[in-house]
Amino acid sequence: MDPRVKNLARTLVKYSLDVKPGMSVSVGGTAAAEPLFVALYEELINAGAYPTMQMMPTGCHDYLMKNGKPHHFNKVSPAQRAMIKNVDASIRIISESNTRALSSVNPARQATLAKTSRALSNIMLKKPWVLTLFPTEAYAQDAEMSLRDFEDFVYQATYSNETNPIAAWRKVRRDQDKLIAKLKGAREVRIVGPGTDLTFSVAGRTFINSPGTHNMPSGEIFTGPVETSANGTIQYDYPVCNGGREIDGIRLVFKDGVVVEASATKNEKYLLTMLDMDPGARRLGEWGIGTNWNIQRFIKNILFDEKIGGTIHLALGKSYPETGGVNQSSLHWDIIKDLRKGGAIYVDGKVFQKDGVFNKRF
Numbered sequence: 001m002d003p004r005v006k007n008l009a010r011t012l013v014k015y016s017l018d019v020k021p022g023m024s025v026s027v028g029g030t031a032a033a034e035p036l037f038v039a040l041y042e043e044l045i046n047a048g049a050y051p052t053m054q055m056m057p058t059g060c061h062d063y064l065m066k067n068g069k070p071h072h073f074n075k076v077s078p079a080q081r082a083m084i085k086n087v088d089a090s091i092r093i094i095s096e097s098n099t100r101a102l103s104s105v106n107p108a109r110q111a112t113l114a115k116t117s118r119a120l121s122n123i124m125l126k127k128p129w130v131l132t133l134f135p136t137e138a139y140a141q142d143a144e145m146s147l148r149d150f151e152d153f154v155y156q157a158t159y160s161n162e163t164n165p166i167a168a169w170r171k172v173r174r175d176q177d178k179l180i181a182k183l184k185g186a187r188e189v190r191i192v193g194p195g196t197d198l199t200f201s202v203a204g205r206t207f208i209n210s211p212g213t214h215n216m217p218s219g220e221i222f223t224g225p226v227e228t229s230a231n232g233t234i235q236y237d238y239p240v241c242n243g244g245r246e247i248d249g250i251r252l253v254f255k256d257g258v259v260v261e262a263s264a265t266k267n268e269k270y271l272l273t274m275l276d277m278d279p280g281a282r283r284l285g286e287w288g289i290g291t292n293w294n295i296q297r298f299i300k301n302i303l304f305d306e307k308i309g310g311t312i313h314l315a316l317g318k319s320y321p322e323t324g325g326v327n328q329s330s331l332h333w334d335i336i337k338d339l340r341k342g343g344a345i346y347v348d349g350k351v352f353q354k355d356g357v358f359n360k361r362f
Contacts, residue, residue, distance in 0.1 A: 009039035021048030029093030102244030143299035173211035193343030195235025219292025224325020280329030310356025
């Protein structure tokens with residue numbers, strides 16, 4: 001087994017979840033991630049936990065989305081509800097062998113399933129959880145890399161190529177704590193850049209440190225903008241890749257917190273369908289700042305892309321309650337604005353970051 005896979009499994013179990021003896025931990029993903037499933041099983045057993053392995057064969061979810069009956073989208077099965085209720089923690093492995101498999105699925109089905117699953121998702125989010133990615137040919141193709149190069153990219157981003165990845169992630173936590181301390185008491189944020197001039201309030205909101213305990217890789221700090229405060233325009237620099245579709249050239253205009261104009265150069269109809277999912281889908285749920293300097297290129301995967309050092313992301317939809325955000329939605333779309341070439345963040349009128357570099361005098 002690639003020693004970097006073992007390092008990643010050890011980091012997820014011992015650092016991200018801090019698994020204790022007797023814990024019940026579910027591990028979910030596709031059969032493409034079998035090496036990581038095996039490594040995680042070994043680490044969980046060594047930690048004294050009870051692993052529940054849910055390794056779905058490739059194509060099953062695609063078949064459900066295309067051929068499922070109405071009750072498959074409108075009702076959660078009793079078995080799934082029972083498992084989520086009784087598990088202590090969860091690990092989800094993104095491991096698709098075809099990232100475009102759902103491109104022909106009716107987006108209304110995807111929206112309905114998201115709404116139905118929201119209650120159970122909320123239960124899981126209250127327990128220890130972590131999300132990671134296992135490198136497959138599909139993700140390598142999206143990133144325009146060979147599989148070997150993509151593996152190197154993934155294991156560098158997660159520090160799995162280092163002798164002591166856990167020590168590296170603890171340093172990330174300390175560095176991000178320092179950034180959050182600088183933002184204590186912040187009220188107004190202004191984002192400027194090509195096609196962008198957007199202001200919003202973060203008054204009374206809490207900034208959260210994301211040091212690899214929920215997302216792996218991570219490397220970001222984030223908060224929830226005041227729901228009625230966003231005004232102005234933002235032109236996003238990279239596409240959203242969701243549900244087998246790529247939505248590119250996204251431009252949004254906000255007034256008093258609500259998206260009043262929306263357009264895209266690619267898959268605009270899908271964008272508008274998602275915005276109409278529910279009232280909360282047209283409001284901001286998150287503002288995040290990427291700090292992972294081991295990630296410097298866009299690969300069409302939000303788990304990595306939103307962490308790119310020198311970028312920000314402004315997510316539509318659901319807020320994270322720990323930030324003080326109250327926006328409710330079945331949507332949560334992180335969309336990225338690259339500030340490394342001609343962009344800036346102003347906090348209460350002062351430069352916090354310019355051209356992707358933090359202002360040391362802030």
